[in-house]
Amino acid sequence: MTRDAIAIAHLSKRFGKVCAVDDLTLSVPEGSICGLLGPNGAGKTTTFKCLLGLAKADAGQVSYWGRPFSYHVFTDVAYVPEQSTLYEWMKAQDYLEFTRRAHRSYDPALAQTLLALLDLDARKRVRALSKGQRTALMVVMALARRPRLLILDEPTSGLDPIHQRQVLDLIIEAAAGGATVLFSSHQITQVERAADHVSILKNGRLIVSDSVDALKEQQKVIEAIFEGEVPSINGLTHDPRVRRIEQAGHTLRVYVLHSATSIARDIDAMKPASVSLIDRNLEDIFMDSVTAGSPATVR
Numbered sequence: 063m064t065r066d067a068i069a070i071a072h073l074s075k076r077f078g079k080v081c082a083v084d085d086l087t088l089s090v091p092e093g094s095i096c097g098l099l100g101p102n103g104a105g106k107t108t109t110f111k112c113l114l115g116l117a118k119a120d121a122g123q124v125s126y127w128g129r130p131f132s133y134h135v136f137t138d139v140a141y142v143p144e145q146s147t148l149y150e151w152m153k154a155q156d157y158l159e160f161t162r163r164a165h166r167s168y169d170p171a172l173a174q175t176l177l178a179l180l181d182l183d184a185r186k187r188v189r190a191l192s193k194g195q196r197t198a199l200m201v202v203m204a205l206a207r208r209p210r211l212l213i214l215d216e217p218t219s220g221l222d223p224i225h226q227r228q229v230l231d232l233i234i235e236a237a238a239g240g241a242t243v244l245f246s247s248h249q250i251t252q253v254e255r256a257a258d259h260v261s262i263l264k265n266g267r268l269i270v271s272d273s274v275d276a277l278k279e280q281q282k283v284i285e286a287i288f289e290g291e292v293p294s295i296n297g298l299t300h301d302p303r304v305r306r307i308e309q310a311g312h313t314l315r316v317y318v319l320h321s322a323t324s325i326a327r328d329i330d331a332m333k334p335a336s337v338s339l340i341d342r343n344l345e346d347i348f349m350d351s352v353t354a355g356s357p358a359t360v361r
Contacts, residue, residue: 071087072085260344286329
């Protein structure tokens with residue numbers, strides 16, 4: 063049975079009158095890649111800081127492999143923050159040497175491979191690195207440790223498309239090797255490509271949490287085309303399985319949260335000329351979730 067690498071229970075964090083994280087309960091199974099999504103200000107970075115003790119939560123608990131955060135846990139965790147925390151005067155190779163001395167699991171050969179892959183010159187000082195190169199350096203420092211858990215806040219920020227793809231491949235490769243990954247990204251296509259589980263925050267609250275495959279299977283569009291007028295659909299308007307209904311001419315589109323096949327059968331009974339189930343991508347699901355007045359699916 064798979065255990066949780068991270069278990070968050072009723073986590074809350076306020077900054078004055080602003081509730082940045084609101085009663086968050088979330089688990090990340092060991093060996094999984096969990097993508098954390100949300101609009102700006104949704105609470106993603108604050109959640110990461112609370113997980114790592116960089117911000118003190120007002121309420122709630124966090125455990126790693128069933129244990130509270132401690133020095134021993136810290137040695138198994140690598141963190142890449144959204145904003146660079148690197149000293150301008152230090153060279154990239156200085157940071158790698160610092161990482162080597164601080165962590166027994168550091169793999170110097172892997173570090174050199176990653177530097178070459180991401181086109182980083184270790185002789186350069188941080189001040190000479192672009193934003194993307196600084197992100198890449200922090201990613202190299204994290205991955206070269208071969209950690210059990212990676213917590214990555216926008217790990218492709220500032221990178222060009224080629225290096226973004228390479229970092230995603232490295233994340234997937236790390237998980238395939240047994241690591242657990244929790245990462246955030248504003249680029250939903252990246253989460254869809256890399257993650258097997260997705261959680262969406264809005265105003266500090268968890269509104270969606272499920273596997274990517276399950277979300278896509280549940281949330282579909284039923285499109286029905288009628289030869290004449292679209293018949294009355296009053297029974298669907300308040301159906302809790304339905305997010306919204308659109309009608310244009312003879313075409314009816316029903317956006318469903320689950321039970322798509324069952325609802326499609328009900329619509330088929332109205333005798334349309336055709337009925338089809340249309341898959342939705344993660345970006346569609348995200349946009350519906352954060353713009354809707356009510357929560358979507360939380361498991």
